Amino acid sequence: MYKLDLNYKGLLLLQKILFKDKEAKKYLEKDEFAEAAKILLRNQRLDWQMLADGYSSLENQQVKEFQFDGFVIKVQYNTGRIHSALVKIDEESLNSRKCFLCSENRPVEQKAIQYKKDFLIICNPFPILHEHFTIPSIDHKPQRIRNHFNTFLSVSKDLSKYYNVFYNGQKCGASAPDHLHFQAVTKNSLPIESDIKMIKSEYGITLSEDFDLTVTGIDDTVRRFILIEGKKDRDVQYAFEKFYKVFEMISAEDEEPMFNILSVYTEKKGWKIFLFARSKHRPSFYYFEGEERILLSPAAIDFSGLCVVPVKEHFDRITKDHLIKIFREVSLGKEAFEFLKSGLERRLNE
Ligand SMILES: [Zn+2]
Structure with a gap:
């Protein structure tokens, strides 16, 4: 068990919301969080109607697939995500x-697994994939990852048996930019996981490479991102910190440069950290009216090759050309990305 900093009231509340399943407890004693999370979801689907409804709406989803040179981008029609797409974050x-991520405001049915000292694992009632979790910090504090990147890496490793973990920055698709959280979804369900090998060889430029750590800059004609691959958390953290420092120099944001992160961990290869660099929260199509509007507010999942569109007509309307324009608009511009790559290369090889 981990020691908590909570006051008495906080502890009482935590006791009330924790998932107390015997089978899950057995796994949690061995820090097998992926197994425990799977059991949590299985139980919650039976005990919590809102979640069951969320998952059944997912069964009626439609998917379109667009082939690009070396990779695929899918578009999913998912009416359950309408709230998330429309959320106002001013x-x-x-x-x-x-x-809705503070424990006192969550539905009573929503149970939680405690993750280490400061985080919880809960089921997301508006799933994008057939397993979808939110990992909020116990405390209400802003969505900023820099001081919690080590937790992001560890939770990604601890859930890696079944899940990938991702992070959406404050103005990059997070529905609760005022409450620190990560998310997790089923492994091998995002197109970029299987496409990355091809994308890297076709569009990647190596910025730094040694036995333990490889950093690559990638512009695949749609997205611009940095890929960190490493087996040791210390190395990955080091590369992330360099990325953050260089990006901060050209970022107009006071709080955090704009990015989404996907983490894919495997026992054999360690972490693959995709840092999708952004310049904008939402594309122009999001704000258009009538026939031209496409309600797509890109976040980590979308950048990973699964775009979510919650309105049927918009889903029917969307083309490959739209996707290129949308991603180009919200991705970091060409010049800024060149600066980011060269700055990162210099700092990693100092
Ligand atoms: Zn909160």
């Missing part, structure tokens, strides 16, 4: 709602 809107 300060006034955030202040006028109850934070």
Whole structure:
């Protein structure tokens, strides 16, 4: 068990929401979080109607697939994600709602697994894939990853038997930019996982490479991202910190440069960290009216090759050309990306 900093009231609340299943407990004693999370989801689908409804709406989803040179991007029609696509994240809107990631505001049916000292694993009632978790910090604090990147790496490793973990920055698709959280979804369900080998060889430029750590800059004609591959958390963290420092120099944001992160961990190869560099929260198509509008608000899952569109007409309307324009608009610009790559290369090879 991990020691907690919570006050008495916080501890009482935590006791109330924790998932107390015997089978899960057995796994948690061995820190087998992926197994415990799987059991949590199985139970919650039976005990929590909202979650069951979320998953049954996923069964009616439609998917379109677009082939690019060396990779695939899928588009999923998912009406359950409408709230997330429309969420307003200005300060006034955030202040006028109850934070849905704070324990005291969550539905009573929603149970949690404690992850280490500061985090919880809960089921996301608006799933994109057939297993979808949210991993919020116990405390209400802003969505900023820099000081929690080590937890991001460890949770990704601890869930890696079944899941990948991702992070959406404050203005990069996070529905709760005021409450720190990660998410996890089923492994081998995102197109980029199987396409990355091809993408890397076709579009990648090696920025740094040694036995333990490889950093690559990639512009695949749609997305611009940095890929960190390493077996030791210390090395991966080091490369991320360099990325952050260089990106910060050209970022207009006060709090955090704009990015989404996908982490894929395997026992054999360690971490693959995809850092999707952004320049914009939402594309122009999002704001268009009538026939031209496409409600797609790209976040980590979309950048990983599975775009979510919650309105049927928009789903029917979307073309390959739309995808190129949308991703180009919200991705970091060419010049800035060149700066990011060369700055990172220099710092990694100092
Ligand atoms: Zn909160």
